Amino acid sequence: MRPAILLLAGLVAGTTLATQARADSASAVVGHLQPLTDGASIYQHVCQGCHMPDGRGAMGSGARFPALAGNAKLVSADYPAYVILNGFGGMPSFAGLLTDKQVADVVNYVRTHFGNHYTDALKPADVAAQRPAITPEEE
Amino acid sequence: MTNALQPPAATRRQMLTRIGILGGSAALYQAMTSLGHAAGTDFRGAPALTGAKRGTRVLVLGAGLAGMLAAYELRKAGYQVRILEFQNRSGGRNISLRGGDTLTELGGATQKVQFAPGNYINPGPWRIPYHHQGLLHYCREFGVELEPFVELNHNSWLHSSTNFGGKPVRYRDYAADFMGFTAELLSKSIDQHKLDEAVSADERAHVAAAMRGWAGLDADGAYRKGVTSSLRRGFAKPQGGGVDGAPIPSDLFARDEVMRSGLWQWLAFHERLDMQTTMFQPVGGMDQVGKGFTRQVHDLITLNCKVSSIHQDDHGVQVTYNDMANGGAVRQESADYCVCTIPLSVLSQLDIQVSGPLKAAIAAVPYASSVKLGMEFNRRFWEEDDQIYGGISFTDQPISQISYPSHGYFSRGPAVLLGGYMFGPAAYDFAGMTPAERIEHGLAQGSVIHPNYRKEFRGGVAVSWSRMPWTLGCCSMWTEQSRKMHYKTLCAVDNRIVLAGEHASYIGCWQEGAILSSLDAITRLHKRALGAA
Numbered sequence: 001m002r003p004a005i006l007l008l009a010g011l012v013a014g015t016t017l018a019t020q021a022r023a024d025s026a027s028a029v030v031g032h033l034q035p036l037t038d039g040a041s042i043y044q045h046v047c048q049g050c051h052m053p054d055g056r057g058a059m060g061s062g063a064r065f066p067a068l069a070g071n072a073k074l075v076s077a078d079y080p081a082y083v084i085l086n087g088f089g090g091m092p093s094f095a096g097l098l099t100d101k102q103v104a105d106v107v108n109y110v111r112t113h114f115g116n117h118y119t120d121a122l123k124p125a126d127v128a129a130q131r132p133a134i135t136p137e138e139e
Numbered sequence: 140m141t142n143a144l145q146p147p148a149a150t151r152r153q154m155l156t157r158i159g160i161l162g163g164s165a166a167l168y169q170a171m172t173s174l175g176h177a178a179g180t181d182f183r184g185a186p187a188l189t190g191a192k193r194g195t196r197v198l199v200l201g202a203g204l205a206g207m208l209a210a211y212e213l214r215k216a217g218y219q220v221r222i223l224e225f226q227n228r229s230g231g232r233n234i235s236l237r238g239g240d241t242l243t244e245l246g247g248a249t250q251k252v253q254f255a256p257g258n259y260i261n262p263g264p265w266r267i268p269y270h271h272q273g274l275l276h277y278c279r280e281f282g283v284e285l286e287p288f289v290e291l292n293h294n295s296w297l298h299s300s301t302n303f304g305g306k307p308v309r310y311r312d313y314a315a316d317f318m319g320f321t322a323e324l325l326s327k328s329i330d331q332h333k334l335d336e337a338v339s340a341d342e343r344a345h346v347a348a349a350m351r352g353w354a355g356l357d358a359d360g361a362y363r364k365g366v367t368s369s370l371r372r373g374f375a376k377p378q379g380g381g382v383d384g385a386p387i388p389s390d391l392f393a394r395d396e397v398m399r400s401g402l403w404q405w406l407a408f409h410e411r412l413d414m415q416t417t418m419f420q421p422v423g424g425m426d427q428v429g430k431g432f433t434r435q436v437h438d439l440i441t442l443n444c445k446v447s448s449i450h451q452d453d454h455g456v457q458v459t460y461n462d463m464a465n466g467g468a469v470r471q472e473s474a475d476y477c478v479c480t481i482p483l484s485v486l487s488q489l490d491i492q493v494s495g496p497l498k499a500a501i502a503a504v505p506y507a508s509s510v511k512l513g514m515e516f517n518r519r520f521w522e523e524d525d526q527i528y529g530g531i532s533f534t535d536q537p538i539s540q541i542s543y544p545s546h547g548y549f550s551r552g553p554a555v556l557l558g559g560y561m562f563g564p565a566a567y568d569f570a571g572m573t574p575a576e577r578i579e580h581g582l583a584q585g586s587v588i589h590p591n592y593r594k595e596f597r598g599g600v601a602v603s604w605s606r607m608p609w610t611l612g613c614c615s616m617w618t619e620q621s622r623k624m625h626y627k628t629l630c631a632v633d634n635r636i637v638l639a640g641e642h643a644s645y646i647g648c649w650q651e652g653a654i655l656s657s658l659d660a661i662t663r664l665h666k667r668a669l670g671a672a
Contacts, residue, residue, distance in 0.1 A: 033537070033564050049508060049570025049605050058245035060608035061225045062445050063488035065245070090484025090611050092505035097564055135619040 039109025042102055046094065047110075055114030063090075069114035077122040078130070080107045086132050093134050100124035100131075179270030180651050185280075186658050188665045191217030195668055198223065198458055198472055200449070201480035202440050203231020205639045205653040207432040208277065209478045209661045210439050216665060222436065223444035223460060223472065225609050229437070230429025231480075232263040232610065233650065236513060236600055237424070244606035250574050252513075253598045255553040260513025261425040262602035264650050265542075265557070266290065269417045271651035273658065274428070278421070281431035288418040289545045291409045292530020296588050299535050302400035303392070307532065307588050310405070312392070315355065315372035317403050319362030320394045322354030330360060364388050405533040413649070420545055428650070444470075448490035449477060451635045476664055480640045480657070482506065484611040493633040500625035504642055506612025507604075508566040512538070512581040514558035514599040520591055521556070522548065536584040537565035553597055558585055562613070570603040577601035615642035630660070637664045 034045045044053075050065040051057055057067035073079050084103050087093040098106070101124040111118040197213050199206045202224035210220045228234075236242065238254040254260075266288040267274055278285060293314065296307035328334050329343050338346070350356055355367045362368060369375075369388040376387035408414060421427035433440070443463040450457045456477040461467040479486065484506040491498070521527040521543050529545040538559030547554060558581040561569055569577050578599045586592040604613035617626070630643050639660040644652030 034568055044571060045568040046564070047567075047571070049567050049603065050611075052246050053571070058606075058608075060245055060611050061485055062447055063485040063611060065611065087505045089487040089502050090482075090504075090506045092507070092616055137617045137619055137622060 036098070036102055039105040039107075042098070042106040043109050043113075046097070047106065050091070055110065067114075068110045069116070071116075074111050074116055074118065077107050077111060077118070077120060078126070080110060081122060081127055081130055085127070085130055086134075093132070095132055095134055096136070100127040103127040179272035180646060181655060182271075182273035182276065182651075182658075185276065186212055186662050186665075188212060188216035188662065190669065191665070192668065193217070194219065195476070196221070196455075196474040197476045197478060197664075198456060198474035199439075199478045199480070200446055200458065201225075201231065201640070202229035202433075202436075202442075203480055203640070203653065204233055204274075204429065204432060204650055205641070205657040205660075206231070206478065206480040207429075207436050207440075208654060208657045209480070209639060210436045211432070212658070213478075213661055213665070214436070214439070218668075220436075220439050221472065221474070222440045223446060223458065224440055224442050225445055225463075227442050227464075229433045229440055229442070230426055232614075233425055233429035234263050235259045235261050235424030235426035236602070242600065242602065244574075244603060245608055245611075246606060248574050248606075250600050252600045254513075254515050254555055254600075255597075257547075258515060258553060258555045259424040260511070260555050260557065260600060260602075261420075262511045262513065262600075263604075264425055265420065267419040267650070268413055268415065269419070270412070271646075271649065271654075273654035274651045275419070277654065278428060278431065281435060283427050283431040284422040285419040286422050286546060288420040289529025289543075290414055290416060290418045290531065292527060292543075294525070294527055295530045295543075296527075296532035296534075296541075297402045297405050298533065298588055299400045299402055300587075301535075302396055302402070305587070307534070308392070308402070309373070310532075312372045312389070313397065313400075313402050314406055315368060316362075316392045316394075316397050317406065318354040319356065319368060319371075319391070320397055322350035322356055323360065323362040326350045326356060326360035362391070364391050401535075402533075408533075422546070446481065446489060448492075449479060449636065450490075450492040451477070453634075456635050475635065476668060477636045478657075478660060478664065479636055479638050480653075482610045482612070482640065483615060483642050485609070486638075491636075493636055494628075496625075496628045497631070497633045500629040501638075503621045503625045504615045504617060504629075506610070507562055507614055507616045507648070508570055509604045509613035510559065510561045510566045510569040510577065510602065511557060512559035512577060512599055512601050513555055514578070514581060514585070515553050515555045515597040516592075516595040517553055517597055518551070518595060519547075519549075519554045520595055521589065524591070525589075532588055534584065534588060536587065537561060537568065538581055538584045539565065541585055541588060558582075558599060566603070566605070566613075569601070570605040572601075574601045577603070614648035617647065630656075632660075632663050632667050637661075 036042045036045060051068055055068040057065040081103055085093060085095045104122045104124045104127050107122045196219045199210045199220060199222040202222050206222055207229065210222050214220045236252045237259045238252055238256060240252040241249060243249040293311040295310045297310055297313050298307040326347055329347050334343060347360060351360060354362065355371050356362050357367065365388050368391065372389055374386040375389040378386040445461040445463055446458060447461065448459040456474050458472045460470055462470050483501050483504045487502045527543055528548050529543050531540050531542045533540050540560055542557035544554055544556060578601050582593055582596060604610060629638060637660045639657040641647050641649060641652035643656040646652035646655065
């Protein structure tokens with residue numbers, strides 16, 4: 001694991017740090033972020049851009065953002081945690097952005113909202129065990 | 140080109156001089172390029188493919204720059220080409236929005252752009268580095284007029300929420316002080332003999348002289364308030380004419396705050412190869428590039444085709460799609476070969492018959508999220524009140540930056556600026572807002588830089604690339620691991636199918652990546668087609 005992940009993790013605390021710039025990107029710096037203190041705020045500020053505020057996802061050009069509402073794959077908390085940490089298809093990994101607690105918070109949030117009623121909560125320690133080593137490319 | 144070991148300079152110069160005399164400047168340029176000077180991207184000229192077998196059909200999926208270029212060059216080579224495009228327009232991510240345009244995003248929000256006639260925003264690509272020679276070559280070939288894009292403006296603002304009282308400072312003032320104080324520290328280190336062991340006496344003298352000249356230090360190596368520093372950072376009372384023309388030098392910022400603020404990061408930003416001057420933009424909007432490409436291949440394009448499957452066997456390729464212009468009727472198109480430029484975020488969810496490793500590669504590349512705010516104001520207050528002509532102001536607020544139009548200077552009437560450009564976490568956040576909320580945040584944050592923002596605001600459009608139905612994201616994001624594992628597979632011809640687009644390049648997120656990827660893909664496909672029985 002390289003510093004890039006740790007740098008990004010530091011951003012959540014609101015510091016201003018250099019990260020890799022996307023090629024034609026806004027900047028080499030990511031500024032202050034919204035506080036991501038609980039599952040609801042993480043979902044709002046990170047997830048709903050694609051999965052939509054109602055958790056129903058969306059259908060595009062023969063492709064989609066999957067719904068979290070009524071999604072049978074959420075039966076195991078490890079599955080959404082794995083996808084958040086590793087990404088899936090077009091969805092990026094959020095391992096660099098979210099702490100173990102934040103991953104657990106948002107997994108627990110989506111599994112108890114949008115019509116989901118799972119009662120087994122994911123713990124930060126469960127997330128820690130799954131963390132991948134991902135190194136963003138320098139651009 | 141990095142050369143750790145310098146070849147004998149005189150020899151090289153002598154050789155270039157000789158070529159220049161004998162062969163003229165074109166030969167000199169070619170020679171310099173082959174020796175590693177003057178090179179741009181890896182563009183080596185149009186491919187000049189010839190000799191396609193009569194009647195060989197190529198189906199291109201996607202009418203973005205990669206797809207249209209593939210069609211253009213393959214038709215020239217003698218292929219029968221057809222392009223299927225999902226949208227009701229060609230150009231792909233090469234797009235400009237103007238008054239009257241309508242944008243509907245995933246989730247259903249629809250924005251009607253209400254800019255004044257002639258105004259536009261480029262929600263996708265917006266600037267072209269001088270060394271993107273592939274794209275520039277085709278702009279020239281297709282008659283796309285270019286003008287300078289102002290990237291670096293010394294009179295723009297840099298803003299840190301937690302330094303300088305939370306107020307923006309001029310790029311010029313900050314840059315002068317950052318250079319001045321940095322040079323002074325180095326100069327002091329030399330004077331105080333801190334570098335005696337590491338650096339020879341001769342070199343210490345050279346460095347000390349360089350610091351004085353480069354950063355505007357006084358003769359004693361100090362950076363201080365005075366005429367010298369003010370001739371860089373500007374005067375408190377500017378230089379004038381006549382009796383009271385004498386200027387008054389300006390105060391310096393506090394050194395510790397200059398260093399602590401981190402605003403030097405914006406100085407470094409402009410030093411990146413991608414961001415160096417000269418930059419260009421098409422006259423009249425970035426979509427003039429897409430229109431130029433479209434002029435070449437418009438007769439080959441069928442719009443409103445939603446591809447659902449891409450199959451192949453030893454005889455050809457069969458693509459199934461819904462004809463959205465005719466009630467979604469299911470249609471099939473066959474060809475001998477296929478150039479597929481569909482973004483991987485979409486392609487990874489389609490039924491595509493390729494090898495297991497290529498399927499894995501298609502599914503291994505996530506897409507970045509990006510949001511741009513196009514905001515129209517009653518007048519060019521940034522020019523009229525602030526003397527900012529083009530360029531970019533940066534902030535550590537989520538909007539990240541405000542970029543002023545690089546055209547139409549001094550004109551009266553409404554003008555559009557880029558009121559925010561987010562990647563990464565801020566883009567996720569803005570994507571999750573309604574368009575009106577995005578604009579409201581843009582106004583609130585922009586007001587910190589320009590207090591009269593709200594007063595002059597007319598209207599805006601907020602484009603989230605995650606919400607675009609045809610890309611589900613902005614552009615490809617490779618990691619070191621995925622590049623190592625999947626990149627070559629992603630680019631390889633898979634029997635009769637080859638992928639192209641910015642995602643199949645090392646210039647991801649830039650149009651040049653789409654151009655170079657497309658040229659490489661069709662060159663290899665052509666070779667494959669000629670070799671086939």
